[in-house]
Amino acid sequence: MKRAVTRIVLAALLAATLMFGGIVFAAQEITIGLVVPLTGGSAGPGIALQQGTLLAADLINAQGGVNGMMIKVLCEDDESNPVKTVNAVKKLISVNKAVTIIGSNASSCTLAAMDEAQKAKVPLITPSSSSDEITQLGNKFIFRVTASNSTQAKALVDYAVTTLKLKKYAIVHSSDDYGTNAMEAVVTRLAEKYNIKPAVIEAFQPKDRDFSSQMTKVKNSGADGLFFLAMYDPAALGAKTLQQMGCKVQIMGLGALTDVRLVQLAGDAVLGTINTQMYVPEGKTADDKAFIKAFQTKYNVTPNYYAALAYDSLMVAADAIKRAGSLDPIKIREELAKTKDFKGIGGELTFDSTGDVSRNVKIVKVVGVNPPSYEVIWPK
Secondary structure, three states, rough: OHHHHHHHHHHHHHHHOEEEEEEEOOOOOOEEEEEEEEOOHHHHHHHHHHHHHHHHHHHHHOOEEEEOOOOOEEEEOOOOOOHHHHHHHHHHHHHOOOOEEOOOHHHHHHHHHEEEHHHHHOOEEHHHHHHHOHHOOOOOOOOOOOOOOHHHHHHHEEEEEEHHHOOEEEEEEEOHHHHHHHHHHHOOOOHHHHOOOOOOEEOOOOOOOOOHHHHHHHHHHHHEEEEEEOOOHHHHHHHHHHHHHOOOOOOEEEEOOOOOHHHHHHHHHOOOEEEEEEOOOOOOOOHHHHHHHHHHHHHOOOHHHHHHHHHHHHHHHHHHHHHHHHHOHHHHHHHOOOOOOOOEEEEEEOOOOOOOOOOOOEEEEEEEEOEEEEEEEOOO
């Protein structure tokens, strides 16, 4: 299959070359910058984001590219470090002449790099950064493919209160931009819709690995629901700590806890954990089946939500470039802003006036450990 795809891509490239005076000039390429963490503690999500982006580029190029031009993805590793994100975005724009940037993963990194994109007037599409602040600063060159923390919090809090009938809540969150904003979104929804105040709100540093203090307070509070708002690795440690304490509480998260590594690290300590999500590889539609098959063929693994969000990010960028009929980043931004009901792998995408996305949110539950497995529990 790889040989067949290669032949198609080569044929497209040959057809797109221009012959003049015996010299072969390659047709113009579309340079897309990708900034994700490929090393460090967030390398797992970053690699999945890279894989999803590259798969989308492969499929587009195999079908002749965009307006006859091949997509070239240039990737920079930001190590989930905001300073390195800024430098990577600067390089991709000024040196590599990227017409659109996809990235980053961490909200803190995207927030740091947004101004650079706006100064250069180049669109920045974040697949997975969910902090509400990202689309609240008036930056006209930022677009987000995942749902914001407040959108996810509404779905999860409503489910916890009305369906699970949980009465008392604790919140443990990382102190970074993502965790703090996620905490604020959950607190706001609990208060405004249900007049509920959390019994416990505890923060921790992203690099912390001892959660005995926070989990002791959760246990002593008598909470029956715990919003653990962080990446999968601290959540796994927190869940194992609760299990060792004999504390049974419903663990809930926004987006980041739907990761097989949560289950691999924590085992049955996270059985029953629920989490918001934009994509689950169910294969219920022809497009999803084709995406899963192509991803498994290329990478020998099943795509996760990071891969799907990145795939959709490049696809929506390519659609905007096609409609713009130009590689002018300003014209591409204008077409991105007009995106409505774009058919992505994770559902239809529409950007509002702030660059935020309107899309459906799912709630999934960890139902198996070996192998890790999930079930969509809402909507049914």
